[in-house]
Amino acid sequence: MALLWRRELPPQTVRRGPKQTVSVDAVVAAGITLADREGYAGVSVRAVAAELGLRPMSLYTYVPSKDALTLLMVDAVTDEDTTPIPATLAPRDRMATIARRIRAELLAHPWLLEVPPWRHVLGPGSMRRYERHLAAIDGIGLSDVEMDRVLAVLTEFATGNARVAVAARDAARHTSDTRWWETYGPLLDTVVPADRFPVSSRVGATVGELYQAPADPDGTFEYGLARLLDGIAGDG
Structure with a gap:
């Protein structure tokens, strides 16, 4: 904890x-x-020592363990998110911004x-971001507990x-979706016939044509986020 808050604590006068x-x-x-x-x-x-040219x-x-280093790394990445969420945005857009920034951080x-x-x-870093996120949804009609839960x-x-x-990104580096379907498509046509799985076949064909991939994480995120915000707004 002292390492995490090292900039806010008084400097050590004696170092052993x-x-x-x-x-x-x-x-x-x-x-x-x-x-x-x-x-x-x-x-x-x-x-990490080798990365720095140290023994x-x-x-x-500097750090007592990998676990301690991990905490410092997570907080440092979190502290990169310093851009305020404009109060001029609609509450829904502020919440969407929070979710999109968190996702972007994880993808990076x-x-x-x-x-x-x-x-x-x-x-x-985490406390500053928590404060920013709470401030972004403060005053929109949620209780303190609801704000934290949102x-x-x-x-x-x-x-x-x-x-x-x-x-999906990692899988695409190894095998393209086109190559995968070329390899396994004929087998799936045999073991998953349309007459046994009529709804699955219809929906699968529709989304396969749209996605050109087994799934669409980006589109699913935006669709799910919109529905999630609908629910939050409705409950609020």
Whole structure:
């Protein structure tokens, strides 16, 4: 916790141990760079040290563990989202902006999807963003508890869709949708005949023509977000 809030705490007057040659910020930035490039599984104390040209053991003078480094990385990414949500936007558009920004962050840093989300990172970045998000929906007719729950629902919806979008993006790197259907389409025509699955065949043909892919995460996100906001507005 002290590392997360290191800029807000008084500077240490006495430092024990080896002299530090880089900053905690540099260690965190190296961890993010590594995670963006190699995925969360590629992040380790040894790998981050190598990224910085340090000995592995020396990294422990900056962060005590990979778990601690992960918290710092998550909060640093969260703190990149600094653009205020204009109060001039309609409440619905403010909520949509929250969901879209969360999804965009996950698409830009997909390793965040591998970090356990249950215990919130109570760092300055996450607290500043929570304050901005609450301020964006304050005064639209929701109670304090409803405001918190709206943010949770928007976050969970954006996260679930981002997970599918990332998986689709990764799959496309290995096999194109056209190639996949060329390979498996004939088999599916045999085992899923239209007379046994009439509704599935009709709908599948319609959306397949539209999507030109097994699914459409981007379109699904916008459609689902619109329906979600309809429900929030109706309840409010």
